[in-house]
Amino acid sequence: MLALAALALGAAGAAQAQPGTIRGRVDVRRESAPPPSRPSVSELGQPRASEPIDRRRSVVYLEAAPQGAFEEPERARVVLDQRNQTFVPHVLAIMTGTTVDFLNSDSTYHNVFSLSKPKRFDLGRYPRSQVRSVRFDRPGVVRVFCDIHSHMSAFILVFAHRYFAVTEPDGSFRIDRVPAGGYSLVAWNEGQERETRAIQVPAGGAVEADFVVR
């Protein structure tokens, strides 16, 4: 029995020592529709311009992933800035347990809120340089808005595992330290799962997976 247990531990150790890598590129060829934004009919002039948003950033993740029995929940903190009436970054991918600091870098108030099921919150109005924080404990997609500026929106993707990546500006991504095995790999862009693909991660090797989002 002890020998069997030792064998199992040894096998697990060998698998952990030989994780693989998933890499590839998500080519977003169709510009996604902007989030609901209303014509500014009641303004007395041009509304303030916001920063351009890179909607080609995608998130690639494993649909289901192995989780270690003693894996500690994430205690990380990340910043989601509000700058020139734009959430920066527009897409954030985090693990459960992560705290997001919503910084206001504008000279006007912002009021961050979400009505998404994984996390409903309303941070109220707060001024420049102040931060309000939210901890995300449930996996899922959280859509974030500003109650004052209807054109502001962002996505926070909360995962129960660490096998995900946000694509670089050129569309490339890389997920390291993936235990060898077969998985479903998902490419997500602007609120939609665009494509799911079965992949086999080799021990100590890499698998390539390219996606085209049309």
Place this chain on the structure above:
Amino acid sequence: MRTLRVLALLLCAGPAGATEIWSSGRAALRIGGEFTGTVAPIDRGYFNDSDYGQNLLRQARLSLSVELAAGERFGLLAEARAENMENPRLYALYLRARPWAGKRFDLQAGLIPPVFGRFARAGYGADNPLIGDPLAYQYLTTLRANVLPPGVAELLRVRGNGWLVGYEGYLTAESGLPMIAGRRWDTGIEARVGGESLQVAAALTQGTLSQPRVRDDNDGKQVSARVGWRPATGLILGASGAAGEYLEESARELLPEFARGRTFRQRALGADVEYAGGHWVLRSEAVWTGWDAAAASAPLLGETLTALAWYVEGKYVLLPGLHVAARYDRVHFGDVTGPDGPAPWEAPVWRIETGLGFAVTRQVRLKAVYQHNERDGGFVRENDLIAVQGAIWF
């Protein structure tokens, strides 16, 4: 039926989020819209009637707004509204220009948003934490712009009946003027200059605050302006003024011979303040207005009929998507000398409205309010109303 079909089409298309329906180079066409349905018992005191004959607590309203932008500096904006399934009417249609890139100077011309006060620019349903409009922007007085009261006694007789004013000697009865027509915009040109901390806006328009017009029919223009100052984040102070000729040409012809050359103006002053922080938003506005009284005979002729309205409003977000709100609102009217001595020319009114709002999703919102109205005149002097509103926007 046509309106229903348009509504169904928009509701199906809206939640998909495709508001930019066309673009080419730096030009883009965007649409937005809102459907609001409000139900309430019959308002027997007509406290919530608007100057276009609708009760704001018993109304289905579909609005569709369009923006055709040509680069960053030019645009054509329009909004059409259909109330209670009637034919749509144009609410806004104007050209917007920023003549100098990098300079915060904007021009708008056409059927334009008002520069006076704060509330009339809060167009979307979500901007109003309650259902009813403030009295200054909606309540109908017994003054009319197209006919003349025969005298003081007759003006005092009709007190409290602004929803349908029929002076003695006229066959027709119509709604009277509000202090400010919050749901109708005026036609003209406006300019705005300034940044985030200080803004100045001024407009030259065809009608007046209480009588916006597409075509001028009395050769008198209105000048209006507002200065907005933000001394600290979350605090906005505003001061407004307006003056313009309100009497229609048809009423001018009824004036006594000696008074026909006179001008009959509406003048108004306003102050507004908004303070917001955390989960609170507090607002208050005060509006004073005076109309040069036009009457068939002295002594009413030559007097100024004044009104002072103010309200205080608060909103607090209890939970994500759930808010509570309340507004206390009053209108006082100035005295005229009647047969029994000085008396307010219109019946003073006050209102308290309180309620809550819930966002089912970001684009679907529900509100429920309780409203109590009291008036020192008219057939119905007080009433209590409960109203429920559902709104969807895209």
